[in-house]
Amino acid sequence: MEKEKINLFFDAMVIGGGIAGGESALNLANNGYKVIIVEKDLSIGGKMIMLSKVFPTLDCSACITTPKVSEISRHNNITIFTESDVNSVVKMGERHFRAEITRRPRYVVAEDCTGCQKCEEACPVIVKDQYQYNLIGRKAAFIPFSIASPKIAAIDIENCTLCGACEKACPSNCIDFTQKALDYVIDIKSVVVATGFKLFDPLKIERYGFGKFKNVLTSMQMERQLAPTRPFNTILRPSDGKVPDKIAYVLCAGSRDDSEGNPICSQICCMYSIKQAQLLMGALPMADITIYYIDIRAFGKGYDEFYEQAKGMGVSFIKGKIGKITKGERGDLTLRYEDVSTGKIKEARHDMVVLSVGVLANDEAVPMFRSNTLLTDPLNYIRQEDPIISPAKTSIEGVFVSGTASGPMDIPDSILSAGAAASQATAYLKRIN
Amino acid sequence: MAKIDRKFSKELKKYGAFDFTSCYNCGNCTAVCSLATKDEAFPRELVRLSALGVKEEIESSLKPWSCYYCGECSSLCPQSADPGELMMSLRRWLTARYDWTGLSGLLYKSVPVLVGAMLLMVAAVILFANYKQFNVKEIMHFGHLFEMYAIATVFLLILLPNILRMWYLTVIRPGKNPPFTKYFKSAGVLFLHMFTQKRTLGCDDNQRRWFEHFILVIGYLTLLMMTVLLGWMGTENIFVIVAGYLVSAIVFIVTADFVKERIKAKKELNRHSRLKKLSRHSRPSDWLFVIWLFLMGLTAFAVRLFVDLDIINNNLWIYLIHLTVLVQWALIIVPFGKWTHFMYRSFSMYFQSLITENNKGS
Numbered sequence: 001m002e003k004e005k006i007n008l009f010f011d012a013m014v015i016g017g018g019i020a021g022g023e024s025a026l027n028l029a030n031n032g033y034k035v036i037i038v039e040k041d042l043s044i045g046g047k048m049i050m051l052s053k054v055f056p057t058l059d060c061s062a063c064i065t066t067p068k069v070s071e072i073s074r075h076n077n078i079t080i081f082t083e084s085d086v087n088s089v090v091k092m093g094e095r096h097f098r099a100e101i102t103r104r105p106r107y108v109v110a111e112d113c114t115g116c117q118k119c120e121e122a123c124p125v126i127v128k129d130q131y132q133y134n135l136i137g138r139k140a141a142f143i144p145f146s147i148a149s150p151k152i153a154a155i156d157i158e159n160c161t162l163c164g165a166c167e168k169a170c171p172s173n174c175i176d177f178t179q180k181a182l183d184y185v186i187d188i189k190s191v192v193v194a195t196g197f198k199l200f201d202p203l204k205i206e207r208y209g210f211g212k213f214k215n216v217l218t219s220m221q222m223e224r225q226l227a228p229t230r231p232f233n234t235i236l237r238p239s240d241g242k243v244p245d246k247i248a249y250v251l252c253a254g255s256r257d258d259s260e261g262n263p264i265c266s267q268i269c270c271m272y273s274i275k276q277a278q279l280l281m282g283a284l285p286m287a288d289i290t291i292y293y294i295d296i297r298a299f300g301k302g303y304d305e306f307y308e309q310a311k312g313m314g315v316s317f318i319k320g321k322i323g324k325i326t327k328g329e330r331g332d333l334t335l336r337y338e339d340v341s342t343g344k345i346k347e348a349r350h351d352m353v354v355l356s357v358g359v360l361a362n363d364e365a366v367p368m369f370r371s372n373t374l375l376t377d378p379l380n381y382i383r384q385e386d387p388i389i390s391p392a393k394t395s396i397e398g399v400f401v402s403g404t405a406s407g408p409m410d411i412p413d414s415i416l417s418a419g420a421a422a423s424q425a426t427a428y429l430k431r432i433n
Numbered sequence: 434m435a436k437i438d439r440k441f442s443k444e445l446k447k448y449g450a451f452d453f454t455s456c457y458n459c460g461n462c463t464a465v466c467s468l469a470t471k472d473e474a475f476p477r478e479l480v481r482l483s484a485l486g487v488k489e490e491i492e493s494s495l496k497p498w499s500c501y502y503c504g505e506c507s508s509l510c511p512q513s514a515d516p517g518e519l520m521m522s523l524r525r526w527l528t529a530r531y532d533w534t535g536l537s538g539l540l541y542k543s544v545p546v547l548v549g550a551m552l553l554m555v556a557a558v559i560l561f562a563n564y565k566q567f568n569v570k571e572i573m574h575f576g577h578l579f580e581m582y583a584i585a586t587v588f589l590l591i592l593l594p595n596i597l598r599m600w601y602l603t604v605i606r607p608g609k610n611p612p613f614t615k616y617f618k619s620a621g622v623l624f625l626h627m628f629t630q631k632r633t634l635g636c637d638d639n640q641r642r643w644f645e646h647f648i649l650v651i652g653y654l655t656l657l658m659m660t661v662l663l664g665w666m667g668t669e670n671i672f673v674i675v676a677g678y679l680v681s682a683i684v685f686i687v688t689a690d691f692v693k694e695r696i697k698a699k700k701e702l703n704r705h706s707r708l709k710k711l712s713r714h715s716r717p718s719d720w721l722f723v724i725w726l727f728l729m730g731l732t733a734f735a736v737r738l739f740v741d742l743d744i745i746n747n748n749l750w751i752y753l754i755h756l757t758v759l760v761q762w763a764l765i766i767v768p769f770g771k772w773t774h775f776m777y778r779s780f781s782m783y784f785q786s787l788i789t790e791n792n793k794g795s
């Protein structure tokens with residue numbers, strides 16, 4: 001039996017609800033266009049909503065993201081579909097795309113959930129919390145994170161044992177295990193691709209011991225430890241819960257590395273490492289922090305000053321790519337490198353190591369486009385047809401790219417790129433109407 | 434002040450080096466090299482010196498001889514600058530610098546010259562056989578004499594002066610003059626490394642390679658001694674004859690296995706480096722020593738067999754082939770080929786220990 005598909009109409013569809021997608025949607029909506037944001041995750045906000053503070057101003061990331069996110073979700077012209085997948089986008093004519101979308105069930109009636117977390121308390125199942133980058137656990141009935149938008153519960157059906165405890169605990173009776181995926185057909189005039197980036201998987205660099213040595217973390221895990229909504233309320237190293245006092249940063253972990261298949265610079269990791277180092281100096285005044293680098297790339301406005309400021313605060317910078325990390329005593333780690341300034345091989349002991357993992361392309365949007373090909377560049381970022389004159393233009397007329405979907409960039413650049421995508425989409429919509 | 438030669442990188446590329454000018458100067462290669470030590474860090478420093486073309490410092494460096502080309506640095510280099518291959522090319526380049534005749538460089542860089550030289554040797558053997566009117570006894574007698582004198586001459590006129598040049602470039606010119614007695618004290622190092630190439634053991638996972646290498650060195654030396662000093666091919670002594678057969682058998686088996694392993698390792702290495710451009714650049718001349726050694730063993734074996742079967746008189750050709758191989762080996766491959774690396778490596782260890790002993794003293 002053919003399932004009934006719900007048909008909706010919009011001026012623009014934004015794929016991906018990170019900071020770039022949100023900003024593009026907001027600009028379009030403020031110009032009077034009806035926009036739908038299709039986000040695959042349970043909350044919008046992308047990576048930015050998970051960050052601690054942002055370089056180079058050290059503004060609290062949550063404090064700037066949350067108002068933006070709530071503005072987006074309250075906007076009359078914006079419809080948000082979280083936990084949804086775009087199955088296909090087909091160009092039907094000059095001014096018309098048709099997208100097929102599936103909205104996965106949350107097993108919670110969104111309108112009724114008050115976010116009281118009673119289900120969370122009741123649920124007996126504990127799994128790793130992906131929103132805290134596996135630093136701690138969460139329940140199978142859970143609210144993704146405290147500043148999630150929408151802030152409503154969801155059931156992780158893969159790990160749920162169907163014990164029914166959450167159903168009983170919920171005061172507003174909104175848990176509904178009969179929910180099914182809903183299929184939509186959406187007619188739109190233009191598309192903005194804002195699917196963001198993926199993080200380099202450090203398991204690939206075996207000699208850095210991530211996954212094997214507990215005290216080797218990723219920078220994203222460190223962001224979580226430093227964020228206002230952080231899990232431990234202080235900085236702890238995972239192996240024994242000790243407060244670390246000798247922390248190392250390994251830059252270019254999976255970037256600028258041909259042997260890992262990612263030869264380009266990720267543009268953000270020097271800066272976010274310097275930022276984290278400064279925040280750590282604040283959180284742990286007695287700690288020694290060393291950043292091992294190939295080159296420090298602090299290119300933006302105020303960035304070099306930010307770097308100098310870190311040096312002034314006492315962060316050590318050593319030129320030399322870390323060759324390997326081995327286990328030392330009591331969970332400590334030994335980092336082997338060549339100190340390029342002296343030409344000597346050194347081995348340094350640290351009690352915690354942060355891998356400044358790089359940025360990789362997310363090319364999930366490419367197969368969605370069925371009638372025309374969405375071209376990518378050699379490293380799978382969405383190709384900008386005219387990167388200098390009209391940066392948001394893609395290989396398909398009427399499809400625009402916003403934020404890190406087109407290449408590594410930081411938040412200020414993502415916002416600029418999102419603005420460009422929105423204005424180019426606006427111009428396009430004006431032209432075809 | 435160091436002199437910089439901007440054309441140096443171009444020159445080095447003729448010796449096989451690849452893309453080392455793309456180096457980031459990050460030191461990853463040094464940090465992952467299992468042979469680099471706190472006192473002796475490489476290969477990054479050499480990549481840097483090569484990119485800049487600081488010839489004098491490269492000439493005085495013994496570090497290229499400490500690398501055994503395990504390839505680890507190359508497969509992990511973030512810029513695919515292939516530092517391992519650079520070290521190999523530097524060894525070739527240094528060999529050419531040490532060689533006063535200048536032939537090493539020529540034979541490395543140009544395959545036609547190499548082939549020409551080899552053919553010249555073939556012609557010489559044929560002419561000589563013709564001159565002796567293809568008399569088996571006389572030719573074999575002369576061949577035996579040749580073995581002894583040629584090896585002695587090559588050693589005195591080419592190898593010894595080249596080692597002295599190496600000594601001058603690496604020890605004397607940089608002003609590291611160690612006192613005379615140190616030369617005796619360190620002599621043990623020289624012999625130890627000459628015979629065992631012990632240092633390769635430091636490379637991860639190639640115990641087997643090292644062991645086979647060791648057997649091969651000993652095996653071929655024994656075979657050489659047997660033919661040159663004991664005259665295996667002409668002797669009546671049953672003990673020598675049997676021993677010769679035995680040694681040949683062992684040597685052939687180990688050679689075959691060694692070559693097989695090397696090819697496998699190379700394939701592995703190429704598969705690891707995700708960028709295909711990183712395929713190994715073996716020069717034909719790098720393999721000549723091994724191949725010719727093998728051919729020498731094989732033809733010596735065949736000659737002895739023909740003698741024992743009593744058919745050598747009607748089959749002089751087999752001896753002529755053996756002689757040709759021998760002449761090519763002794764006059765071209767030994768003095769100018771990759772074999773010399775083996776010698777320079779051992780001397781490098783020796784000089785190194787002289788220098789460090791000296792530094793300790795001062």
Ligand SMILES: Cc1cc2nc3c(=O)[nH]c(=O)nc-3n(C[C@H](O)[C@H](O)[C@H](O)COP(=O)(O)OP(=O)(O)OC[C@H]3O[C@@H](n4cnc5c(N)ncnc54)[C@H](O)[C@@H]3O)c2cc1C
Nearest residue numbers: 016018019020040046047054055196197364403404410411
């Ligand atoms: C550790 C770390 C620290 C950082 N610190 C800073 C900092 O201090 N200052 C700064 O300026 N920048 C910082 N950045 C960079 C910043 O995170 C990015 O510039 C910014 O998040 C890019 O936003 P985006 O919207 O382009 O991508 P993303 O944040 O990746 O958002 C993409 C969105 O698209 C969704 N999506 C993906 N695929 C699909 C799909 N197939 N269908 C539907 N939706 C999809 C995702 O779920 C996500 O919500 C940091 C980055 C890291 C990793």
Ligand code: SF4
Nearest residue numbers: 123160161163164166
């Ligand atoms: S039904 Fe599932 S989600 Fe609800 S409490 Fe039980 S295990 Fe947790």
Ligand code: SF4
Nearest residue numbers: 252255265266269270
């Ligand atoms: S931003 Fe810095 S750490 Fe990141 S890839 Fe570029 S150079 Fe390496």
Ligand code: SF4
Nearest residue numbers: 456457459460462510
């Ligand atoms: S050769 Fe490669 S690993 Fe070595 S310093 Fe240069 S870029 Fe780094």
Ligand code: SF4
Nearest residue numbers: 466500503504506517
């Ligand atoms: S090839 Fe091996 S031994 Fe030579 S420098 Fe590279 S890692 Fe060291």
